[in-house]
Amino acid sequence: MTIRVATQKGKEECDLAFAREVKEKSQSHLERCYQCQACSSGCPVAFAMDYTPHQIIKMVQLGLKDRVLDSSTIWLCASCETCATRCPNDIDIVPLMDTLRRMTIRQDRLRATNVPLFHAVFLNSVKSGGRVHELALIVWYMLMSGDLFDFKNLLGNMTLGIKMFLRGKLAILPAKIKGAAEVKRIFKQI
Amino acid sequence: MGKIKYSYYPGCSLESTAKEYDQSVRAVAKILDVELVELDDWSCCGASSGHCTNQMLSLALPARNLAMVEKEGLDMAVACAACFLRFKQTNHELRADDELRQEVEKLIGMPYKGKVEVRHVLDIFSREVGLEAIQKRVKKPLKGLKLAAYYGCYLVRPPEITQFDDPENPRLMDDLLNTIGAEAVEWSHKVECCGGNLLLSRTDIVIKLVHDICQAASDAGAEAIVTACPLCMANLDTRQTGRQLIPILHFSELMGLALGVDSNSTSAWWKRHIASPRGALKAHNLI
Numbered sequence: 001m002t003i004r005v006a007t008q009k010g011k012e013e014c015d016l017a018f019a020r021e022v023k024e025k026s027q028s029h030l031e032r033c034y035q036c037q038a039c040s041s042g043c044p045v046a047f048a049m050d051y052t053p054h055q056i057i058k059m060v061q062l063g064l065k066d067r068v069l070d071s072s073t074i075w076l077c078a079s080c081e082t083c084a085t086r087c088p089n090d091i092d093i094v095p096l097m098d099t100l101r102r103m104t105i106r107q108d109r110l111r112a113t114n115v116p117l118f119h120a121v122f123l124n125s126v127k128s129g130g131r132v133h134e135l136a137l138i139v140w141y142m143l144m145s146g147d148l149f150d151f152k153n154l155l156g157n158m159t160l161g162i163k164m165f166l167r168g169k170l171a172i173l174p175a176k177i178k179g180a181a182e183v184k185r186i187f188k189q190i
Numbered sequence: 191m192g193k194i195k196y197s198y199y200p201g202c203s204l205e206s207t208a209k210e211y212d213q214s215v216r217a218v219a220k221i222l223d224v225e226l227v228e229l230d231d232w233s234c235c236g237a238s239s240g241h242c243t244n245q246m247l248s249l250a251l252p253a254r255n256l257a258m259v260e261k262e263g264l265d266m267a268v269a270c271a272a273c274f275l276r277f278k279q280t281n282h283e284l285r286a287d288d289e290l291r292q293e294v295e296k297l298i299g300m301p302y303k304g305k306v307e308v309r310h311v312l313d314i315f316s317r318e319v320g321l322e323a324i325q326k327r328v329k330k331p332l333k334g335l336k337l338a339a340y341y342g343c344y345l346v347r348p349p350e351i352t353q354f355d356d357p358e359n360p361r362l363m364d365d366l367l368n369t370i371g372a373e374a375v376e377w378s379h380k381v382e383c384c385g386g387n388l389l390l391s392r393t394d395i396v397i398k399l400v401h402d403i404c405q406a407a408s409d410a411g412a413e414a415i416v417t418a419c420p421l422c423m424a425n426l427d428t429r430q431t432g433r434q435l436i437p438i439l440h441f442s443e444l445m446g447l448a449l450g451v452d453s454n455s456t457s458a459w460w461k462r463h464i465a466s467p468r469g470a471l472k473a474h475n476l477i
Contacts, residue, residue, distance in 0.1 A: 044383040048395050076392065079238055080383035081347035085357045094348075101242045118391040119239035126251065130233040132202040141390050160428060160464075164207070167462045171206040179231045179254070186250045186297055 002063075014063040022060050026099040032089035033057045039083035039093055049073040050112070053083050053093055060096070069107070074100045075115035114145045123187075130183040133174035194318055196267035196309070197259040198226035199277075201420070202234050204269055208420030210459040214442035215269050215311050217451045221327060222319045226267055229259060235276040238387040249290070250297040252280040257295075257302035265307040267314055269442075271419035272386070275344040277308040278351050310345060312418045312441060313354065316362050321369045329450035331371025334474045337444070338377050338412035339363035340403065342422045346381055357381065363441055367416060370448035377410035379403045384425040393429065400429045404436050413470040416441050427464045437467035447476060 003014045023030050033054065040052035050072045051059065059068050068074070074097050083093045105116065121141045125132045138161075142148040147157070164170050177183075204212035219226045236251035256277060259266045268274040284291040285304040295301055315324065341360050349357040358381060364374035382403055385396035403426065407415045414437040417423050426438045443459050456477070460468050471477045 044399055045385075045388075045395060047398075048392070076388070076395070078343075078383050078386045078388055079242070080343040080386065082343070082381075082383065085347050085349060098241055098245075102244060105243055113391065115388065115391045116243070118387065119243050122237070122239040122387075123243065123247070126234040126236060131205070132234050132237075134203065134206040138390065145391070147390075163464055164428065167464065168209065169207045169462060171209075175205055177231050177233060179233055182254065182299065183233050183251070185299070186247070186254065189297055190244060190246050190250070 007064075009067075012064060012067070015065045016063045018065040019060055019063040022096065022099055022103075025103075026092065026096040028092040028096045029089065030057055030061060030091060030096065032091055033061070034089070036088060038086045038088060039091075042082045042086050043077075044080060044082065045076045045078055049076050053077070056100075057091070057093075057096070060100075068100060069104050069109055070112060072112035073097075074104065075111065075113045117141070117145055127184060127187045128180075129174050130177040130180040131175050133171070135170045135172065136174065138170075193223065193225060194314070195225040195227065195264065196314065197229045197262055197264040198267045199229050199232055199255060199259075199269075199273060201268070201270035201273040203420035203424070207424050208270075208440070210462045211269060211420055211423065211440040211442060213455065214440055214446045214451075214459055217455060218315065218442050218445045218449060219311070221446075221449045221451070222315060222324065224267075224314060224319060227262075227264070229255060229262075229266075231258070235273045237272050237276065240276070241279075246294070246297060248276070249280050249283060249294050252276045253284065253294045253302050254298045254300070256280065256306050256308075257298055257300040259306045260302055261300075265309065267309055267311050269311050270421070271310065271342060271344040272421055274308065274310045275352060278353075281306070281308060282351050310354070310418065312345070312363060312366070315442075315445070316366045321365060324366070324445075324449075325369050327450075328370055328448050330448055330476065332367075332444060332448050332474070332476060333371050335372040335470070335476065336375050336411050336413050337367050337372050337439075338407035338410060338415045339367055339374050339380060339441075340407070340415045340417050340422060340426075341381050342417065342419055343381070343383050343386070345418060363416065363418060366441065367444065370445060372444065372448075375407075375410045375412045377406055377412065379406040382406075384422045386421060386425070389421075389425055389429075396425050397429050397431060400426055401431060404430055408434075408436055412436070413473070414439050414467055416444060430465060435465035437463060437465045437470055439463075439467055447471070453477070 241248035
């Protein structure tokens with residue numbers, strides 16, 4: 001069921017089916033939230049989010065689907081679990097964030113940050129070799145995100161890269177594993 | 191008591207950015223008579239990127255490794271805190287839901303009954319070998335060295351999954367550092383997040399979190415921060431700003447130093463850090 005309501009952002013749709021779906025998929029007891037803000041107070045990344053965690057929970061309850069799925073919050077959440085550990089109502093916030101992230105990917109929405117791009121590049125590295133080759137991960141991510149062409153930060157990035165290389169922190173060649181095909185098969189079936 | 195033996199899962203970072211963590215864990219295990227047999231043909235656990243994007247992938251990637259360990263009839267020793275949580279989480283979910291477990295078995299093409307126990311190497315050294323046994327082997331007590339034990343997120347949270355230590359004020363690493371002669375300081379940021387996988391995609395956030403953690407450690411009088419996770423190490427070691435860098439060390443490197451690992455091996459470890467620990471160690475005549 002969808003209800004149109006007036007909010008500070010003008011008229012918005014409250015999609016109650018979305019609220020139900022998120023609750024079911026995340027298996028978190030979102031209805032228990034009484035907005036005490038323990039989650040947002042302890043969240044190390046809250047300062048950078050467009051909505052804080054307790055606001056996301058309220059917006060999910062209200063079915064404000066677009067606002068939730070288009071938020072930077074769901075991607076900036078570092079899954080550190082501080083919120084869930086401190087929640088007086090035992091609400092599992094990381095599974096909630098995971099559910100929202102996965103929905104965003106399935107619906108192929110525009111993402112508010114480059115974080116999902118990092119995840120895609122990371123998993124692609126696993127898919128192609130069975131293990132992550134960190135040097136290739138860094139280079140691919142910087143290429144895909146455009147950070148490689150960010151000339152303002154290029155010098156700093158290059159300096160750090162050279163330092164890491166000289167200290168032997170970047171293995172040049174990827175590890176070869178026999179089970180790479182098995183890992184690829186897992187990805188194919190999903 | 192029989193010999194302590196585990197199937198050892200290093201994880202991807204220990205092959206590259208955190209090679210010194212792998213080397214020092216193996217060196218310490220050898221001295222403490224813990225047999226770590228590297229799991230043959232292990233693959234990536236999928237880390238945060240797995241669980242953020244796909245549920246089945248987040249279970250199948252760890253389960254492939256768990257199934258191989260189960261076949262060997264051993265339990266699993268993990269060095270990376272992020273991998274550790276992924277394996278614990280997978281066990282938790284698969285043990286609770288038989289249907290899901292069978293679905294994952296199909297995906298990986300191997301049986302997995304959920305029998306493998308997953309332990310972090312810090313836990314194995316501190317609790318299974320035991321602090322008393324470690325103390326007896328100390329050859330060079332790290333006298334006078336003030337250290338901030340940093341646990342980060344994945345060892346201690348969610349506590350019902352990791353079952354590691356108190357999630358707000360863990361003591362396990364502090365006690366270990368005191369046992370090898372150093373002084374673990376009381377400080378505020380032992381379980382604060384370093385920004386984890388935002389390392390490349392939101393470096394600005396990581397820089398702020400790392401700055402706060404390092405500042406808190408310095409304010410508490412620590413000369414170095416000690417980690418048990420290669421990702422915490424990567425963030426803290428490479429993203430400090432300012433001129434005065436505080437060294438970051440793996441707990442196993444300090445154990446190796448105290449337990450008498452030869453100086454050729456240890457000096458190769460110190461060289462691999464961006465924020466060099468040599469000054470702090472020299473100040474106490476430890477190297």
